[in-house]
Amino acid sequence: MSASHRFDNAKRRRPDDHARQAMLTPAYVLEPVRSLLGGFDLDPCTEPGNPTDARAFYCLPQDGCSLPWDGDTVWCNPPYGEARDRWVTRCIAEARMGKRVALLIPAHPDTRTFQKALLAADSILFFKGRLKFGVLRENGRQEAASHGSALFGFNVDLTPLSSLGVVVVPRQVQQCLRVAA
Template identity: 80%
Template sequence: MTNAIHRFDNAKRRRSDEHARQAMLTPSYLLEPVRALMGGFDLDPCTEPDNPTGARRFYALPQDGCALPWAGNTVWCNPPYGEARDRWVEKCIQAAHAGVQVALLIPAHPDTRIFQIAMQSCTSILFVRGRLKFGVLRENLRQEAASHGSALFGFNVDLSPLWHLGVVVQPVASQLRLFGSAA
């Protein structure tokens, strides 16, 4: 247990957007099928300066892509995974209400308030099989895997063609309200 204790450090949830360990790039085995499904990305609001997602337009630190305008028809969003992700989820939902197709990758924590808000607003959810490997090397030179499962939310995007990457769920908004939704 002592070897894995760092993975359950609650301080990781409290990191700022700018923290060096927030930069966990989406592995290509997930990113490429999503890019193909959406026909590319018009915007990636929270990426690295070298634009690894290949978005036509992108924001990278020190820019705050959550506060800047989101133009385009397709958005890829893999936000920082700390508590700051709440505002990113809310921004994705706002963009979806404006008709934008959004793919949002966040930790699969269905017990949290923000996850449930996203679930009530999305078109589909892909619960990614296994834990994502972000390509970040640990001290022992093995790839670092997420300490949690991941979920990809599709807002105005049907993720069912990505069934081979995990389990796809298509929430029915009326049923969510029927079973005690706060919406």
């Protein structure tokens, strides 16, 4: 018997503009990150109402991944489909230019996209439990992620957010491994 019935790859392959890609970051995540960064200069992939209160923002039909990213602090909660690879690449590139970037993506450590972010991040927060997004289901309950989530800090120390989960600092782990070897 095939295991294909357990996996719905169509969800992973949804385009950026699919209605089910819009998952608003819950306030219990957004507010502490906003406070830590002193606000957001840019949110390149948000909703028309700018729920992150970023000073500048892009929303569909604009492709915020390909437009200019002005400002020093960036909040990025990209679509969770396969297209997120290009968002991770852009976040890393902006961080290399000195910007402070917070990137929220699924915690799938077995994927190349996650590992690319892991190797470039200064800190990573693995959230306790599954995030509950600001989208109500038909039964009135908030939509919960079907997976764990991770927040990557590029030029950002996420340690002050440890009440939300476990913070890992990849460079410290790498240094410990070198010492042990």
